[in-house]
Amino acid sequence: MEKQLIRLLLDYEFYSNNKHKLTKELFPAPIDGLFRTITHAHDKYSRSLTFDEVEELHRALNPTATTAAMTAIYDLLDEIKKLDPIGPDVASDVLDSIWRKEIGRQIASAALDLSDGTVEGLGRVKELIEKAEGGFVPNTQDGAIEADLDELEAFFAQRDCWAFNIPTLAEKLPGGASGELMILFARPEVGKTAGHVSLVAGPGGFCDQGARVLVFTNEEPGERTMMRAVSARTGMTRAQIMANKPLAKQRMGNLREKLTLYDDKNVELTLDYIDAECKKHKPDVIVIDQLDKVTTHGSFDRPDLRLAHIYRSAREIAKRNNCFVIAISQAGAEADGKTHVTPVMLDGSRTGKFAEADIIIGIGTYPNTGGEEDMTRILYVGKNKINGFHGAVACILNQELSRYEA
Numbered sequence: 001m002e003k004q005l006i007r008l009l010l011d012y013e014f015y016s017n018n019k020h021k022l023t024k025e026l027f028p029a030p031i032d033g034l035f036r037t038i039t040h041a042h043d044k045y046s047r048s049l050t051f052d053e054v055e056e057l058h059r060a061l062n063p064t065a066t067t068a069a070m071t072a073i074y075d076l077l078d079e080i081k082k083l084d085p086i087g088p089d090v091a092s093d094v095l096d097s098i099w100r101k102e103i104g105r106q107i108a109s110a111a112l113d114l115s116d117g118t119v120e121g122l123g124r125v126k127e128l129i130e131k132a133e134g135g136f137v138p139n140t141q142d143g144a145i146e147a148d149l150d151e152l153e154a155f156f157a158q159r160d161c162w163a164f165n166i167p168t169l170a171e172k173l174p175g176g177a178s179g180e181l182m183i184l185f186a187r188p189e190v191g192k193t194a195g196h197v198s199l200v201a202g203p204g205g206f207c208d209q210g211a212r213v214l215v216f217t218n219e220e221p222g223e224r225t226m227m228r229a230v231s232a233r234t235g236m237t238r239a240q241i242m243a244n245k246p247l248a249k250q251r252m253g254n255l256r257e258k259l260t261l262y263d264d265k266n267v268e269l270t271l272d273y274i275d276a277e278c279k280k281h282k283p284d285v286i287v288i289d290q291l292d293k294v295t296t297h298g299s300f301d302r303p304d305l306r307l308a309h310i311y312r313s314a315r316e317i318a319k320r321n322n323c324f325v326i327a328i329s330q331a332g333a334e335a336d337g338k339t340h341v342t343p344v345m346l347d348g349s350r351t352g353k354f355a356e357a358d359i360i361i362g363i364g365t366y367p368n369t370g371g372e373e374d375m376t377r378i379l380y381v382g383k384n385k386i387n388g389f390h391g392a393v394a395c396i397l398n399q400e401l402s403r404y405e406a
Contacts, residue, residue: 002031003080009038012048030072037061045385051077052344053354060355063308162211162285162324165204167406168393169379173359173386176324178284180386181315181356183291185329185346186363187336191377192328193217193225194402195363196287199326200259201229202403207258211284215261216274219289219328222263228402229259237400270295271313278321288314291327292348307348311356329353331362339364340392343382358385364392377404 006027009015015022015038022039024032037058041049058073059065065073163175176182186192200206200213207213217225227238234241234251241248260281267273271294278286288294291314292307300306311327318325335345341362343354354360360383366374380392395404 002027003076004083006031006034006038007080007083007085009035009042010049010051010054012042012046015039015042030069030076033062033073034058034076045383047388047390050344051081056344056354059304060308060353063305162206162209163204164199165202165208166198166379166393166395166404168395169361169381172389172391172393173381173384176285176326176359177386178322178324179319180358181311181318181325181327182359182361183327183329183346183353183357184361184363185331186341187331187333190331190363190365191397191399191404192363193219193228193289194397194399195404196289196326196328197225197228197232197402198404200285200287201232201255203233203235205232206285207233207255208253211258212281213259213285213287214277214281214283215259215287215289216263216269216277216294217261217287217289218264218269218293220263222261222265225263225289226259226261229255229261231400232402235401264295268295270297271310271317275317275321278317278323282321283323285324285326286317286321287326287328289328290330292329304348307353311353315356327357335362335364337365337367339366339378340380341378342380354383357383359383375399379404 009022019039019042022035024035027035034054037054038049040061041053041057055074055077059070062070161175161177164170164173184192184195186195196215198205200215215225215229227241230241230248230252231237233253233255234248236244236248236251262269262277274286274288274294291310294310296306296310300309314325314327317323330347331341331345332347335341338345341364343360343362345362346353346360359381362380362382364378364380366376366378375397377395377397378392379395381390384390395406397403398405
């Protein structure tokens with residue numbers, strides 16, 4: 001029954017309606033661990049969950065778990081997946097049965113105290129019997145916050161948001177804010193670098209909004225990324241820029257003052273180096289292309305622990321330096337030719353990447369049918385703690401200008 005209840009708890013509405021009835025004591029090990037993961041996710045994200053998300057979050061919340069322990073969780077989730085779904089009426093009966101079983105266990109424990117001569121147990125036995133006869137009694141929260149609309153408006157007005165300049169995306173997701181971490185990921189040659197260049201340097205991008213931006217790249221020569229940024233800013237191809245430098249300089253505007261780029265030719269791109277540069281220059285936005293490939297020192301027992309450390313550190317950099325961090329990452333092979341690239345296709349998705357990010361966007365393509373390449377790109381918002389939107393928006397990749405356009 002407990003496994004069936006775990007399946008039901010993936011639904012946010014069911015969880016919300018019954019959370020006052022639930023405690024970890026209702027579940028034996030290792031099911032209690034899944035319960036803690038699910039309640040943590042619901043309280044944080046306020047939406048229904050998939051099995052894949054629970055698996056990723058459990059890994060992220062238990063970074064020191066042994067391989068054997070995680071294998072047991074994976075097997076348990078596979079077993080729960082195979083259970084037949086049940087309706088709301090039966091679900092209520094299942095929860096009631098589990099609850100009464102736990103009350104019975106508590107009564108037996110209190111009665112044992114009485115048999116040992118512990119008088120204090122008598123009141124506890126009476127209380128438990130009354131509880132069992134009366135059914136569930138919702139918990140009340142002392143000191144509940146009364147929502148004041150003026151205070152809420154002031155809070156969100158203080159959110160230092162850098163708006164996305166891709167029209168179809170901006171309609172659904174306003175942008176990223178200081179202290180937040182966004183992951184932008186795709187398969188090779190799909191448009192990850194063009195994606196962050198467009199957001200930073202394209203018309204209406206972060207630089208246009210006055211943001212100070214640092215870009216750290218270990219993916220391609222810095223000069224190439226900078227030329228992409230100049231193209232995105234000026235609306236001129238590389239050939240046009242070289243043929244008419246005065247016009248290009250005129251159109252660049254404040255790009256030279258607002259954008260600084262680092263590559264790994266002359267410096268070792270470590271997390272400590274990135275953090276130090278942030279302290280020195282106090283950026284509003286930083287981009288790390290690719291975060292997975294930054295140099296790390298020290299030893300890690302497993303590759304997943306290394307990646308968990310990297311993404312946890314990136315989030316700390318965002319908070320400590322009060323800046324918006326965009327981490328560029330790779331999609332796994334299962335994303336090849338996929339239109340909707342979801343977080344479970346994120347390379348190393350079980351490492352804790354999902355849990356650390358505030359926003360995750362995968363870039364997908366339409367399958368190539370052998371004709372001219374379709375430059376439509378599908379941006380799939382797979383995680384969004386900003387306004388809750390999850391889903392896909394379409395745009396066009398202008399490769400020559402490194403811009404994402406409507």
